Amino acid sequence: MTSKLEQLDTALRAALGERIVALQASVGELTLDVAPAHYRDVCLALRDDAELHFEQLIDLCGVDYAQYGNAVRDEAGRFMVVVHLLSLKHNWRLRVRVRCADDDLPLVASINDIWNSANWFEREAFDLYGIIFEGHPDLRRILTDYGFIGHPFRKDFPLSGTVEMRYDPDSKRVIYQPVTIEPREITPRVIRETGYGGLGGVSRAGLGR
Known part of the structure; x- marks a missing residue:
């Protein structure tokens, strides 16, 4: 110190x-x-x-x-x-x-x-x-x-949330409704060229997961 x-x-x-x-x-x-x-x-x-x-x-x-x-x-x-x-x-x-x-x-x-x-x-x-x-x-x-x-900052809170807000033209007001989008995994794919790091013959698809 x-x-x-x-x-x-x-x-x-x-x-x-x-x-x-x-x-x-x-x-x-x-x-x-x-x-x-x-x-x-x-x-x-x-x-x-x-x-x-x-x-x-x-x-x-x-x-x-x-x-x-x-x-x-x-x-x-x-x-x-x-x-x-x-x-x-x-x-x-x-x-x-x-x-x-x-x-x-x-x-x-x-x-x-x-x-x-x-x-x-x-x-x-x-x-x-x-x-x-x-x-x-x-x-x-x-x-x-x-x-x-x-x-929303808790680790177990869903990334897509629990409700969504939109304007409803029929009722002419903002309404809340259950989330309509499907949950997605956001881990990025890792794509490497064939033969990268001595892994010859391994396809891009094989390294993508």
């Missing part, structure tokens, strides 16, 4: 202690993992501790780890919330991650009253992933249409 990351690492360990689940450096930035039970009080410490002073939240998003890396996910939990923080005072950046404990009802505390820039980010993560932010003052959809069913 660089000296700046080492300084931040030391300050985080001193301020948070046993509340740290994991702390590691990656691509020039520290990633802090915390448990859902400590997520909110850790965020308060990150903002208020003078040695840390992360006064700005620049991003918050959800992650769905279902079938991550084409493998069965681990037992830590399917859904995660990832927060990116900035300390203008110390010129530090930090990534904070928290796993939702329950896959059926992914729930974490809202940090909107700690950094009010989290408001719309949390609504977006709720809308797209179905993550519930307990204590959020106005947790409702922000990107999908009124009456939308499901959460």
Whole structure:
């Protein structure tokens, strides 16, 4: 680690202690993992501790780890919330991650009253992933249409969706109806010339699947 990351690492360990689940450096930035039970009080410490002073939240998003890396996910939990923080005072950046404990009802505390820039980010993560932010003052959809069913960024959400919208000339209004297009596999075909890579005699069709 660089000296700046080492300084931040030391300050985080001193301020948070046993509340740290994991702390590691990656691509020039520290990633802090915390448990859902400590997520909110850790965020308060990150903002208020003078040695840390992360006064700005620049991003918050959800992650769905279902079938991550084409493998069965681990037992830590399917859904995660990832927060990116900035300390203008110390010129530090930090990534904070928290796993939702329950896959059926992914729930974490809202940090909107700690950094009010989290408001719309949390609504977006709720809308797209179905993550519930307990204590959020106005947790409702922000990107999908009124009456939308499901959460479109979940790995098990159908690529074609569940309903489609069209204008009906007979009723002279926009209507919703079940999806009419057939599900398609979007994995691109790999086409190579005959003899490519020493596979002489293998046809293009044979390499296309």
